[in-house]
Amino acid sequence: MATQDKQASSWLDAAIMWVAVAIVVASIVGYYYFTWYSDLVRVLGMIVGVGVAVLVAVQSQFGRIAWGYVQGSRTEVRRVVWPTRKETVQTTAMVVLVVLILAVFIWALDILLGWSVSLLTGRL
Structure with missing residues (x-):
């Protein structure tokens, strides 16, 4: 049933x-x-x-x-427990700072590797 x-x-x-x-x-x-x-x-x-x-x-x-x-x-x-406005601003600022530092590092690495490849291939 x-x-x-x-x-x-x-x-x-x-x-x-x-x-x-x-x-x-x-x-x-x-x-x-x-x-x-x-x-x-x-x-x-x-x-x-x-x-x-x-x-x-x-x-x-x-x-x-x-x-x-x-x-x-x-x-x-x-x-x-939601973060306060101050904590949110500080965390956002840190994320932006780290992204900018990494962007500059990757850009410099790209320039260095591009220069080294040009040097090795004889295009410089």
């Missing part, structure tokens, strides 16, 4: 996901079909279509698992 329930729920979940995909496809087709409306109306229609598709998809088992993952991710982002 449990196997039948599992098979029925998996079939229903698949059907729900296909309905959600069909809604997204319909909103995309509608965007390109209704060209006589302004872009704003068409984009709003697509946003509404995707929103409805997400609401439909969340009704499936996979959608509930994905939504739980999103909620867990939001919780983890809230726990992150």
Whole structure:
């Protein structure tokens, strides 16, 4: 009996996901079909279509698992200790400085190797 329930729920979940995909496809087709409306109306229609598709998809088992993952991710982002503005500026300045130093080093190495190859081939 449990196997039948599992098979029925998996079939229903698949059907729900296909309905959600069909809604997204319909909103995309509608965007390109209704060209006589302004872009704003068409984009709003697509946003509404995707929103409805997400609401439909969340009704499936996979959608509930994905939504739980999103909620867990939001919780983890809230726990992150973000750097202060001063730390961000200092880190960015250090990265720019190291990039400039490496750029000058690679440029000097290129000049040196170019000169040495020219000297070895007799083009100097």
